[in-house]
Amino acid sequence: MSKLNKTVLLFLIFAAVAVVLNFVLSGFSVTPGALFYEKPGRFTGLISPYYYSVMILLCINVILSVSLALLNGFTGLFTMGHAGFMAIGAYTSASVVYFLLPTAPFFIQLIAGALAAGAFSGLVGFFIGTSSLRLNGDYLGMVTLGFSEIIRIILLNIDAVGGARGFSDIPVYMNLGSVLLITVITIMVIKRIRDGRLGRAMLAIKENEMAANMMGINPLNIKVKAFVISSFMAGMAGSFFAHSEGYLSTQTFSFAKSFEVIAMNVVGGLGSLSGAIMGAGILTVLPEALRKVQDITGVDLRMVIYALTMVLIMILRPQGLMGNKEWKWLSSK
Amino acid sequence: MAFLEINDMSLEFGGVKACQNVNMKLEPGILYGLIGPNGAGKSTIFNVLTGIYPPTRGDVKLGGESLVGHKPYEIAQRGVGRTFQNIRLFKELTVLQNVMVAFYSSSHSTIADMVFESKNFHNEESEVKTKALELLKVMGIEDLAEVPAGGLPYGKQRKLEIARALGLNPKILLLDEPAAGLNPTETKELTDLIRKIQKDRNITVLLIEHDMGLVMKICEKIFVLVQGQLVCEGTADIIQNDKRVIEAYLGVD
Amino acid sequence: MNEFIQHTINGLALGSIYALVALGYTMVFGVLQLINFAHGDIFMVGSFVGLYFIRWFMPNVEPSLLTTIIVILVAMVGSATVGVIIEKFAYRPLRKAPRINILITAIGVSLLLEYGGQLIFGASPQFFPDILPRKQIDLGGAIYLDSNQVTIFLVSFVLMLVLQFLVFKTQFGRAMRAISHSLETANLIGINVNKVILITFIIGSSLAGAAGVLYGVAYPKIDPLLGLLPGLKAFIAAVLGGIGNVTGAVIGAILLGLSETYVAGYISSTYRDALAFLILILVLLLRPAGLLGTKKIEKV
Numbered sequence: 001m002s003k004l005n006k007t008v009l010l011f012l013i014f015a016a017v018a019v020v021l022n023f024v025l026s027g028f029s030v031t032p033g034a035l036f037y038e039k040p041g042r043f044t045g046l047i048s049p050y051y052y053s054v055m056i057l058l059c060i061n062v063i064l065s066v067s068l069a070l071l072n073g074f075t076g077l078f079t080m081g082h083a084g085f086m087a088i089g090a091y092t093s094a095s096v097v098y099f100l101l102p103t104a105p106f107f108i109q110l111i112a113g114a115l116a117a118g119a120f121s122g123l124v125g126f127f128i129g130t131s132s133l134r135l136n137g138d139y140l141g142m143v144t145l146g147f148s149e150i151i152r153i154i155l156l157n158i159d160a161v162g163g164a165r166g167f168s169d170i171p172v173y174m175n176l177g178s179v180l181l182i183t184v185i186t187i188m189v190i191k192r193i194r195d196g197r198l199g200r201a202m203l204a205i206k207e208n209e210m211a212a213n214m215m216g217i218n219p220l221n222i223k224v225k226a227f228v229i230s231s232f233m234a235g236m237a238g239s240f241f242a243h244s245e246g247y248l249s250t251q252t253f254s255f256a257k258s259f260e261v262i263a264m265n266v267v268g269g270l271g272s273l274s275g276a277i278m279g280a281g282i283l284t285v286l287p288e289a290l291r292k293v294q295d296i297t298g299v300d301l302r303m304v305i306y307a308l309t310m311v312l313i314m315i316l317r318p319q320g321l322m323g324n325k326e327w328k329w330l331s332s333k
Numbered sequence: 334m335a336f337l338e339i340n341d342m343s344l345e346f347g348g349v350k351a352c353q354n355v356n357m358k359l360e361p362g363i364l365y366g367l368i369g370p371n372g373a374g375k376s377t378i379f380n381v382l383t384g385i386y387p388p389t390r391g392d393v394k395l396g397g398e399s400l401v402g403h404k405p406y407e408i409a410q411r412g413v414g415r416t417f418q419n420i421r422l423f424k425e426l427t428v429l430q431n432v433m434v435a436f437y438s439s440s441h442s443t444i445a446d447m448v449f450e451s452k453n454f455h456n457e458e459s460e461v462k463t464k465a466l467e468l469l470k471v472m473g474i475e476d477l478a479e480v481p482a483g484g485l486p487y488g489k490q491r492k493l494e495i496a497r498a499l500g501l502n503p504k505i506l507l508l509d510e511p512a513a514g515l516n517p518t519e520t521k522e523l524t525d526l527i528r529k530i531q532k533d534r535n536i537t538v539l540l541i542e543h544d545m546g547l548v549m550k551i552c553e554k555i556f557v558l559v560q561g562q563l564v565c566e567g568t569a570d571i572i573q574n575d576k577r578v579i580e581a582y583l584g585v586d
Numbered sequence: 587m588n589e590f591i592q593h594t595i596n597g598l599a600l601g602s603i604y605a606l607v608a609l610g611y612t613m614v615f616g617v618l619q620l621i622n623f624a625h626g627d628i629f630m631v632g633s634f635v636g637l638y639f640i641r642w643f644m645p646n647v648e649p650s651l652l653t654t655i656i657v658i659l660v661a662m663v664g665s666a667t668v669g670v671i672i673e674k675f676a677y678r679p680l681r682k683a684p685r686i687n688i689l690i691t692a693i694g695v696s697l698l699l700e701y702g703g704q705l706i707f708g709a710s711p712q713f714f715p716d717i718l719p720r721k722q723i724d725l726g727g728a729i730y731l732d733s734n735q736v737t738i739f740l741v742s743f744v745l746m747l748v749l750q751f752l753v754f755k756t757q758f759g760r761a762m763r764a765i766s767h768s769l770e771t772a773n774l775i776g777i778n779v780n781k782v783i784l785i786t787f788i789i790g791s792s793l794a795g796a797a798g799v800l801y802g803v804a805y806p807k808i809d810p811l812l813g814l815l816p817g818l819k820a821f822i823a824a825v826l827g828g829i830g831n832v833t834g835a836v837i838g839a840i841l842l843g844l845s846e847t848y849v850a851g852y853i854s855s856t857y858r859d860a861l862a863f864l865i866l867i868l869v870l871l872l873r874p875a876g877l878l879g880t881k882k883i884e885k886v
Contacts, residue, residue, distance in 0.1 A: 006450070007449050007450055078686065131871060132870070132871060135870060135871075135874055138619070138621060138685075139870055139874050141621075142621075142825060142866060142870055143866070143867055143870040143871065145863075145866075146822075146863040146864070146866035146867040146870070147863075147867060149859075149860075149863040150860055150863045150864060150867070153856075153857070153859055153860040153863070154860070156856075157856055157857075189448050192447050192448050192450060193444065193447055193448065195447070196442060196444075196446070196447030196454065196458075197433075197436070197437050197440050197442060197447075197457075197458075197461075198444060198447060199447075200426070200430055200433055200434050200437065201434065201437050203423065203425070203426055203430075204423045204426065204434045204437075207422075207423035207424055207425055207426060208421045208422070208423055208424075210385075210421060211417070211421040211422070211423065212423075212434065213404075213405040213406050213409070214383055214405055214406075214409050214414075214415055215406075215409060215434055215435045215437065215438075215497065215498075215500070215501060216406050216409035216410040216435065216437060216438035216439075216501055217406055217434070217437050217438065218404070218406045218407075219406070225444075229444075255818075259623075259693045262686075262689075262690065262693075263690050263693065263694070266686055266687065266690045267690075270684070270686060271425075300704075300705065301705065302701075303697065303701035303704075304698060304701045304702050304705060306697070306701075307694050307695070307697035307698035307701060307702075308694075308698060310690065310691075310693075310694035310697070311676055311691050311694035311695060311698065314680065314683075314687045314688075314690050314691045314694065315676070315679045315680060315691065318680065318683035318684065318687045324425065
C-alpha cells in the first residue's frame with residue numbers, strides 16, 4: 001500500500017472517531033446534523049454544556065498554539081500578532097457565511113468559510129511578512145503587535161460587521177467532533193512540514209541564519225513561507241472560533257490574546273510541538289479549573305493564580321514543561 | 334580565463350580599507366592556501382566571495398559569470414561552499430540533519446509532498462539521507478549521525494562543517510582555518526582528509542590557515558595577504574623565500 | 587489657529603505623561619533588553635497608591651499644589667517598591683534564561699498586577715479625588731491652560747531634569763550606560779550589575795508612579811486596567827524615539843501626545859489609537875532604530 005493511501009486511511013480513521021464522538025455526545029442521535037456539525041441539543045450527562053464549550057476552545061487554542069510554534073519555535077521568528085490573523089479569519093469566515101452563504105449546506109459553509117479565512121489571513125500574512133521580515137528579534141515582535149492592533153481597530157470601525165457592538169447571529173456549525181478532527185489534522189500537517197526539507201530549513205535559520213544562507217537557503221523565502229502557513233492556520237482557527245461561538249467582538253482579539261498564545265508556546269517549551277499542545281491545554285484548562293477555587297474562597301482569585309502560575313513556570317522551569325522533547329507520536333522518527 | 338577570478342577587488346568600510354586591489358585567479362582542481370598575519374583581511378575575502386559583503390570596487394567571477402550583486406544563498410547554489418572560522422553549526426539539529434540542510438536547494442519536494450508524505454517525498458528524503466550519510470562517512474563521523482551537533486567535540490565539529498559544505502556539491506570549497514584549535518594528531522588527520530577530498534572530487538579548495546606546516550605541506554599554490562593587499566603568490570618554495578613575506582611575518586625596521 | 591494652540595497645549599500635557607512612563611520602558615530596555623510589559627501596570631499602581639493615600643491619610647485635605655506634590659512623592663515610593671519586588675523576585679532569577687522567558691514573565695507580572703488590582707481595588711472605576719485647585723487660565727481667544735496641565739508640565743519637567751542629571755552626571759548613570767552597551771563587559775570591569783539594574787527599576791517605576799497621579803488628576807476616573815493602553819502608547823513613544831535612548835523617549839512621547847491630540851481634534855477620536863500603532867509600524871519599517879537610535883551591525 002502506498003504512503004498516500006496510508007495518509008488517507010489515517011484521515012478516515014480520525015474522521016470516523018470524530019463522528020462516533022459526535023454520536024455519543026449528542027445522546028446517540030443519528031441525524032446528519034448531530035453526527036457532523038450541530039452542537040448537542042441535550043446533554044446526556046457525559047459532559048456538561050460548559051465543559052463541552054471549554055473543549056472546543058481548547059481545540060481552537062491548540063491550533064493557534066501549534067501554528068505559532070511553526071513561526072516562533074521552529075523558525076525562530078518572534079511575533080506578537082497572532083490574534084490579528086485569528087481576527088481576520090474569524091471576521092472573513094463569518095462575513096462569507098453570513099452575507100453570501102446563509103442558507104448553504106453546512107459543509108459548503110464550513111469549507112468556504114475556513115478556506116476564505118485561511119486564504120485572506122495568509123494573504124495578509126504574506127504582505128506583513130514581506131514588509132517586516134527584514135526586522136529581527138524584538139523589533140519583529142513589536143511591528144507584528146502594531147499590525148495586529150491596526151487590524152483590530154479597522155474591524156472595530158467596519159459597521160457592516162457590527163463595529164463596537166460585535167458581530168452576532170453568525171451561523172453555528174462546529175461541534176466538538178469536527179473541531180477535534182481539524183485540530184488533529186493541523187497538528188499532523190505541522191509535524192510533517194517540520195520533518196521535511198522545509199522544516200529543516202526553518203530550524204537551520206533559527207539556529208544560524210548566516211550559515212543557512214551559506215548553505216543555499218534563501219532565509220527570506222523560508223520565513224515568508226512560515227509566516228503564510230502560520231497565518232493561514234491562525235485564520236482557520238478564527239473561522240472555527242466564529243462558527244462555534246456565533247458571536248464575535250474585536251476585544252477578543254486584542255494583544256492580550258496574542259500574548260496568551262505566546263505564553264502557551266513558552267510554558268510548554270519553545271521549539272517543541274508537544275509543548276505547544278501541552279501549553280495550550282494548561283493555559284486553557286487552568287482558568288476554568290480554578291473556578292472551583294473561586295467557589296471555595298468566594299473571591300475571584302482565578303486570574304491571579306493563572307498569572308502567578310505562568311510566572312512560576314518561567315522561573316522554575318525556563319525551558320518550558322517539555323523542554324525541546326517531543327511525545328513519541330510527534331517525534332521526528 | 335580562470336575558473337574563479339577576483340579582479341582588482343577593493344572593499345572599504347566607511348573609509349577603512351579592508352582589501353585593496355586584490356587579484357586572484359584560481360584554476361579548477363587545485364588546492365590553494367591563503368595566508369597572512371592577523372587582520373590581513375583573509376576572512377574578508379571569503380565574505381566577499383560568498384556574497385556577504387559586496388565589493389566596493391572590482392569584480393568576482395565564477396566560471397566567467399560575475400558573482401557581484403548576488404545574494405549569499407545564490408552564490409552557494411552556484412557551487413561555492415564554505416566553513417567558518419568560528420564554527421557555525423545548527424547546534425540543536427543532529428549531525429545528519431546538519432548535512433541534510435545543505436541539500437535543500439537541490440531537492441524539490443513541495444509542501445503538499447511533505448503533508449501527504451507522497452512517494453516523491455519518501456524517495457527524495459531517503460536519497461538525501463543516503464548522500465548525507467556518505468559524506469559523514471567520508472569525514473569519519475557517520476557513527477555520530479544522530480547526535481545533536483552542538484554536543485560534538487571541537488575537532489568533530491570542524492569535520493561536520495566540511496561535510497555540510499560538501500552537501501552543496503560545491504565546485505569550490507572555502508575552508509576558514511579548518512585546523513584551528515585541533516591537536517597535532519587531529520591536524521594531521523584533517524590535512525590528509527582535505528587532500529583526499531580535493532583529489533577524489535576534483536574540486537578547487539581555498540583554505541585559510543595559520544598552521545604553516547599544514548599550508549606548506551598540502552597547498553599547491555599559496556596567496557599571501559598583508560594589510561588587505563596581496564603581496565605574493567606561488568608555491569611553498571617561492572613563498573618561503575620571498576622577502577616581503579618574511580618582512581610581513583617577522584616585522585621590519 | 588487658536589484651536590490649534592489649544593490642541594497643542596493638550597497634546598503637550600498628554601505627551602508629558604507618556605514621557606514619564608516611556609522613560610521607564612526605555613531605561614529597562616537599555617539595561618535588560620526587555621520590553622517590560624508590566625511597566626504600564628506600575629503606572630496604574632501609582633494612581634491607586636495616590637488614591638488610597640488620600641483616602642486614608644488626608645480625606646479632607648484642601649486641594650493645593652503642595653498636596654499634589656506630597657501625593658506624587660508617596661505614589662513614587664509605592665510604585666518604586668512594586669518595581670523593586672518585581673525585579674528581585676520575577677526578573678532577577680531569569681537573568682541567564684532566554685530573553686523570551688523574561689518577556690513572558692513580564693506579561694505574567696502584568697496580568698498579576700491587573701487581576702490582583704481588580705481583586706484589591708475592585709474592577710469598577712473609582713473617582714480620583716480633587717487634590718489640585720481647579721482653575722483655568724484664560725490665555726485669550728478661547729485658549730485655556732488648565733491648572734492640572736500646568737502641574738503636569740511642572741512636575742514632569744523637574745523630574746526629567748533630575749533624571750537627566752542622574753543619567754549623565756553620576757556614577758550610577760555611567761554604570762547604567764555601560765550596561766546598556768554591554769552587560770558582560772560592564773560585569774567584567776567590576777560594575778555591580780544587579781545593583782544598577784535595581785536602581786534603574788527604582789527610577790523608572792517612580793517616574794511611572796508620578797505619571798499615575800498626574801493621570802488621575804487629569805482624567806479622574808481610574809481602574810486596575812488603566813495602565814494597559816497608556817503603557818502601550820508610552821512603549822511606542824520609546825520605540826519612536828529610539829528604544830534604549832533616554833532623550834529619544836521624551837521626544838517620542840511628546841510627538842506621540844501631540845499627534846494623537848491633533849488626530850482626535852481634527853480627524854476622529856476613533857482613529858486615535860490606530861495612529862499610535864501606525865506610527866509604531868512606520869518607525870520600525872523605515873527607521874527601526876528610532877529617531878535618535880543608532881544601528882548595530884552584526885559581525886561575521
